Amino acid sequence: MKTKLLTSLLSLSFAISASAAWTTIDNLPGASVDGTNAQTSSSTDVDTSNLIDGGTGTGASDKWYTTAFDSAAPPVIIFDLGADITMDAFAVYGYHGNLNNGASNNTISSFTLEFATAAEGSTTFGQSYSKIDETIDAKFKNSEFYTSDYGQDITARYIKVTITGNFGGDIVGSTEMNINVVDTDVVPEPSALTLLGLGGLGLVLRRRRA
Numbered sequence: 001m002k003t004k005l006l007t008s009l010l011s012l013s014f015a016i017s018a019s020a021a022w023t024t025i026d027n028l029p030g031a032s033v034d035g036t037n038a039q040t041s042s043s044t045d046v047d048t049s050n051l052i053d054g055g056t057g058t059g060a061s062d063k064w065y066t067t068a069f070d071s072a073a074p075p076v077i078i079f080d081l082g083a084d085i086t087m088d089a090f091a092v093y094g095y096h097g098n099l100n101n102g103a104s105n106n107t108i109s110s111f112t113l114e115f116a117t118a119a120e121g122s123t124t125f126g127q128s129y130s131k132i133d134e135t136i137d138a139k140f141k142n143s144e145f146y147t148s149d150y151g152q153d154i155t156a157r158y159i160k161v162t163i164t165g166n167f168g169g170d171i172v173g174s175t176e177m178n179i180n181v182v183d184t185d186v187v188p189e190p191s192a193l194t195l196l197g198l199g200g201l202g203l204v205l206r207r208r209r210a
């Protein structure tokens with residue numbers, strides 16, 4: 001009896017501890033990032049790899065930025081997470097530390113996210129999940145970030161980020177992009193576990209009353 005009750009409570013606690021953590025993408029084994037637009041400069045201090053290096057400060061080596069911005073030909077960044085990863089949110093960091101000068105107009109004001117699993121490959125997006133469109137109302141600094149909450153768990157290897165707007169500047173940039181990884185090893189099917197836990201608890205209580 002005591003063992004059953006303990007098992008039930010343990011099941012409940014695991015279900016409740018459904019956790020996620022922000023992850024710098026380059027901490028994932030085999031992860032990489034690339035830009036797929038002529039506006040994305042390849043010179044060292046504006047490289048897309050600066051988006052996943054953990055640095056969100058004002059230094060040139062912290063940033064990625066384009067050499068121009070044209071919403072008709074928006075820059076595209078594709079993250080390869082190295083393997084299918086389950087996540088529930090994406091973070092886009094700001095570009096410039098001083099919001100009161102013109103450079104802050106170069107921070108991202110809108111973007112879209114598309115996903116592809118390892119099986120789907122890096123060039124075919126939108127099969128498993130719908131595109132997510134985000135509009136950012138206010139400018140934000142380099143170390144600040146905007147969170148795109150997926151509203152669901154998404155499992156994918158590739159994330160395609162299309163930057164569709166800035167705040168009126170001549171270029172567009174960001175210091176970092178992160179994902180919120182859901183720890184699927186710790187959190188198996190919460191609904192099934194909760195039901196199992198409640199069922200087991202009910203069984204114990206019924207037997208105690210008898």
Ligand SMILES: [Ca+2]
Pocket residue numbers: 050051052053054055056061062063175176
């Ligand atoms: Ca960075």
